[in-house]
Amino acid sequence: MAAAMELRCWGGDWGLPSVHTESLIVLAYAKFSGAKVTVSPIDWTWKTLTATVPELLCGDSAVQEPTQIINFLRKQRFNADYELSARQGADTMAYTALLEEKLRPALLHTFWVDAENYANLTRPWFASRSPFPLNFLVPMHHANTALSRILLTKGEAPLHRITEVEGKIYSDAKECLNLLSYRLGTATNFFGNTPTSLDAFVFGFVAPIYKASLPSSPLQSHLRQLDNLTSFCDNILALYFSSDHPCPSPPVQETMDANLQKLTQLVNKESNLIEKMDDNLRSSPQHKPHRPDPKPSLASEKSSTPA
Amino acid sequence: MxxxxxxxxxxxxxxxxxxxxxxxxxxxxxxxxxxxxxxxxxxxxxxxxxxxxxxxxxxxxxxxxxxxxxxxxxxxxxxxxxxxxxxxxxxxxxKGNSLSDGLDDVQRAEMKAYMELVNNMLLTAELYIQWCDDATAAEISRPRYSSPYSWPLSNILAYHKQWEIRRKMNAIGWGGKTLEQVYEDVTQCCQALSQRLGTQPYFFNKQPTELDALVFGHLFTILTTRLTSMELAERIKSYSNLLSFCRRIEQTYFEDKSS
CATH class of the missing domain: 3.40.30.10 (Glutaredoxin)
Structure with a gap:
């Protein structure tokens, strides 16, 4: 077997081993295939800006992107798809494409473009995990990348405006969640008795929507109605990640939001500066008058709230 | 809308x-x-x-x-x-015309998934080859795209379109791919489609659906279009069931009117 493998990814919170979809996919696949991977979160280092996550380091080679990393792990004989037939392998490709095309835009929008979620959840979280002065840059960089990706892939020429595509990407995403729910049915995994790479992909896309305490999300409320998908996520978390994160699921959202808002109000000293920088770079208007100040303490308190 | x-x-x-x-x-x-x-x-x-x-x-x-x-x-x-x-x-x-009404929920999920596979892989690969492969862009795509317009509008429109597609490729992470990697993706996609089709006449057995129309549209066009290299068509030609699938749809739905 090969040398020790190190995985660089965003750290965990909200009862998840990582808050980042791609990192989550790789972490889940590594658990499913039994690969021994040392996880080194990039939080609070300069790698938050410079590194492409997730990144697998093995000896001299560095592999990026979930599909490439999964292929690499397969070549190291960590194969969770070993028992799949060729037809099931084809299905895996098809459903992965479905996730990329239909769910990805709404996922990016929910976390990075939706003004309320961005100001109250995503920016505070990523800013609190980045060292000064990157705490100003990293969230903004991600938000701009997400916005331009949505506009370039789903926007309609010639104007490319976000309001025109919002309705479309959310209805696509809800349809995609429904289709996944039909496909999963009453089974625990998508194929057979053991989870495969498709389970890793679905988990990576769905779990953040399910677990994050989003102030506004039509997608989350839709997902909560699909019981088999939520218990699919809970099941994977309990079976494969319970030792890292003892996490009972928190359905009490309102109290959590209230706590979160109090916290963010307490720590918004540098709000004006962030607001100015932000408004220059983002054209979409922000609703909340207060901006949370990135502090590591905020993140730790926040993660303790849902538990 | x-x-x-x-x-x-x-x-x-x-x-x-x-x-x-x-x-x-x-x-x-x-x-x-x-x-x-x-x-x-x-x-x-x-x-x-x-x-x-x-x-x-x-x-x-x-x-x-x-x-x-x-x-x-x-x-x-x-x-x-x-x-x-x-x-x-x-x-x-x-309007009351549907090809996929006979499918159950799971089959409809599968149909949609494979349609996204075609959009995600084949369509993106076609766009990549047209606009990101320099030889194809210079010899075929830019001249053809701008053919109805006179200079300098022709150049402006063609380069603008190319710039737009390249931005899109960068946004979805295809910007750094080589032509060989794109061909490899097309092969994988075709292999998946070929596996899924198997020996059936259509993807969901006897009755064609919108998935069949989409796959036919892309495969038939790739097979019958001359590009700077025939590599793309060659990749498809190794899957005999996809070839006979294209021929079957052409004969059933297009032959009577075109000949």
Whole structure:
């Protein structure tokens, strides 16, 4: 077997081993295939800006992107798809494409473009995990990348405006969640008795929507109605990640939001500066008058709230 | 289009039957249309023929600018204009013509997933080869795309389109891919489609669906279009069941009218 493998990814919170979809996919696949991977979160280092996550380091080679990393792990004989037939392998490709095309835009929008979620959840979280002065840059960089990706892939020429595509990407995403729910049915995994790479992909896309305490999300409320998908996520978390994160699921959202808002109000000293920088770079208007100040303490308190 | 407007349109659509005068617009067939647009247009034509809905194909140099979403093709039915395969499928469904009604929920999920596979892999690969491969872009895509316009507008429009597609490729992470990697992706996609089709006449056995129309549109166009290299077509030719699938649909739905 090969040398020790190190995985660089965003750290965990909200009862998840990582808050980042791609990192989550790789972490889940590594658990499913039994690969021994040392996880080194990039939080609070300069790698938050410079590194492409997730990144697998093995000896001299560095592999990026979930599909490439999964292929690499397969070549190291960590194969969770070993028992799949060729037809099931084809299905895996098809459903992965479905996730990329239909769910990805709404996922990016929910976390990075939706003004309320961005100001109250995503920016505070990523800013609190980045060292000064990157705490100003990293969230903004991600938000701009997400916005331009949505506009370039789903926007309609010639104007490319976000309001025109919002309705479309959310209805696509809800349809995609429904289709996944039909496909999963009453089974625990998508194929057979053991989870495969498709389970890793679905988990990576769905779990953040399910677990994050989003102030506004039509997608989350839709997902909560699909019981088999939520218990699919809970099941994977309990079976494969319970030792890292003892996490009972928190359905009490309102109290959590209230706590979160109090916290963010307490720590918004540098709000004006962030607001100015932000408004220059983002054209979409922000609703909340207060901006949370990135502090590591905020993140730790926040993660303790849902538990 | 907002969701309310969409719902309204489908309500309206249900009221009227399919008119004889329905038209499908696409760019000029001989000198202008590009591989990806031709494939999408053929997919819609195949779909409408499978539904038994008559449509007249009209070529217009400014089809791209006539389309409500800026994408090719679009159909003009009665007083409504609908573009792209997905919305057109919904539109015909509202009029009572559907190919996928016989499928159960799981099969419909599977059909949608494979359709996204074709869009995600084949369509993106076609766009990549057209606009990101320098030889193809210079020899075929830019001259053809700008053929109806005179200098300097022709250059401006062609380079603008190329810039737009390259930005899109960078955004989805295809910007750093080599041509060889793109061919490899196409091979994987074809292999998946070939595995899924197996020995059946259509993807869901006896009855064609919109998935069959989409796959036919792309594969047939790739097979019959001459590019700077025939590598793309060669990759498909190694899957014999996909070839006979294309031939079957061509014979069943296109032969009687074209010959």
């Amino acid at each position: 907002s969701l309310a407007a969409e719902a309204f349109v489908s309500q309206m659509a249900a009221a009227e039957p399919w008119p004889e005068s329905a038209t499908l617009y696409q760019p000029l067939k001989e000198d202008q249309i590009l591989l990806s647009d031709c494939a999408s247009s053929l997919a819609v034509q195949a779909y409408l023929r499978m539904c038994g809905l008559p449509v007249q194909v009209v070529c217009r140099a400014n089809a791209e600018y006539m389309s409500p979403s800026g994408k090719i093709p679009f159909i003009h039915v009665g007083n409504q204009v609908v573009s792209e395969l997905g919305p057109i499928v919904q539109f015909t469904k509202a």
